[in-house]
Amino acid sequence: MKNKKNKLINSFAISAILAIVFIVFAVIFGELYKxxxxxxxxxxxxxxxxxxxxxxxxxxxxxxxxxxxISDREEILIYMLKIVFWTALAGALLITxxxxxxxxxxxxx
Numbered sequence: 001m002k003n004k005k006n007k008l009i010n011s012f013a014i015s016a017i018l019a020i021v022f023i024v025f026a027v028i029f030g031e032l033y034k035x036x037x038x039x040x041x042x043x044x045x046x047x048x049x050x051x052x053x054x055x056x057x058x059x060x061x062x063x064x065x066x067x068x069x070i071s072d073r074e075e076i077l078i079y080m081l082k083i084v085f086w087t088a089l090a091g092a093l094l095i096t097x098x099x100x101x102x103x104x105x106x107x108x109x
Contacts, residue, residue: 007070007072010072010080011067012063012066013081014080016059016087018058019058020084022054023055024091026054027098030051
């Protein structure tokens with residue numbers, strides 16, 4: 001039972017990393033390229049809903065697909081959770097830095 005749990009956590013850790021990367025990309029790219037943001041808003045009623053739906057789809061689809069390929073070793077589990085943490089932190093810093101740049105440097109010149 002423990003091996004199945006480790007395998008499930010490892011596979012969804014990979015999908016969480018992919019979802020985080022997509023969200024960071026979508027937020028920054030959507031602000032820089034308005035047709036992408038408009039497409040999200042048109043297809044999903046609002047660009048936030050579009051990013052959310054796509055990231056949830058990425059999370060679950062890749063989570064279940066990776067389950068069949070990922071290892072269940074304990075060392076990989078700890079390593080994957082560290083990668084999720086650092087990816088989330090880097091994503092938050094990237095988005096924050098982008099908006100600070102936009103507010104202080106790009107808009108107010």
